[in-house]
Amino acid sequence: MNGFIFDLDGVIVDTAKYHYLAWKNLANSIDIEFTELQNEELKGVSRVKSLEKILAWGNKTISETEFEALMKKKNEEYLNYISTMTSSEILPGVQAFLETIKEANKPIALGSASKNARYILDRVELRPYFDAIVDGNDVSTAKPNPEVFIKAAQTINCQAKECVVFEDSVSGIQAANTAQMYAVGIGEQHILFEAQIVFNDFKSMPSNFITELIKK
Ligand code: G16
Numbered sequence: 001m002n003g004f005i006f007d008l009d010g011v012i013v014d015t016a017k018y019h020y021l022a023w024k025n026l027a028n029s030i031d032i033e034f035t036e037l038q039n040e041e042l043k044g045v046s047r048v049k050s051l052e053k054i055l056a057w058g059n060k061t062i063s064e065t066e067f068e069a070l071m072k073k074k075n076e077e078y079l080n081y082i083s084t085m086t087s088s089e090i091l092p093g094v095q096a097f098l099e100t101i102k103e104a105n106k107p108i109a110l111g112s113a114s115k116n117a118r119y120i121l122d123r124v125e126l127r128p129y130f131d132a133i134v135d136g137n138d139v140s141t142a143k144p145n146p147e148v149f150i151k152a153a154q155t156i157n158c159q160a161k162e163c164v165v166f167e168d169s170v171s172g173i174q175a176a177n178t179a180q181m182y183a184v185g186i187g188e189q190h191i192l193f194e195a196q197i198v199f200n201d202f203k204s205m206p207s208n209f210i211t212e213l214i215k216k
């Protein structure tokens, strides 16, 4: 593989739990039930699309002004959670894995739906590893649309078929598959079964898998 593309939330850092908390509190504040299973459907999905889904689950229609206010409220709570993040919140094995790719001289890109991606990478001090950052500010369609990964591949001058994508969300795996990239799931096999291969985290990746992936 010549290009290494990483999702952010749930792959590099465990911000997925903060998104969950902020969405849950927001949904409950407008009398909508919100379960962890529903949260799986929001992973990797843009802020706008996430709120649209929650409102649909609760059978609610609201004005555009209210919609904007709710998105703002969710993001403020989320920003509050992430404002104290440190590098201790980098997920297991991620930094060592990034080091290995850097040593192999392969370009690294971020392909995230989040508009807070740059801020988070700075907080956990991982920004220097990335040759390209494509996030929610750079795309007009949300995963499972492959736009974010296609842009990331273009930015690091790699063909889609030479790229590997690391993803924790169903929508992100689908986006990688549509882009004809090699999709590695980070999480649970029974949820991410559409990926080519799934690991619980980077720490549980056998070292020969990493070496083969670099050569592939
Ligand atoms: C992430 C999360 C999503 C979140 C989205 C937008 O995407 O997985 O749950 O809704 O970002 O985040 P924000 O509200 O910060 O713009 P990814 O692609 O990094 O997993």
Ligand code: MG
Residues within 6 Å of the ligand: 007, 008, 009, 010, 011, 043, 044, 167, 168, 169, 172
């Ligand atoms: Mg994610």
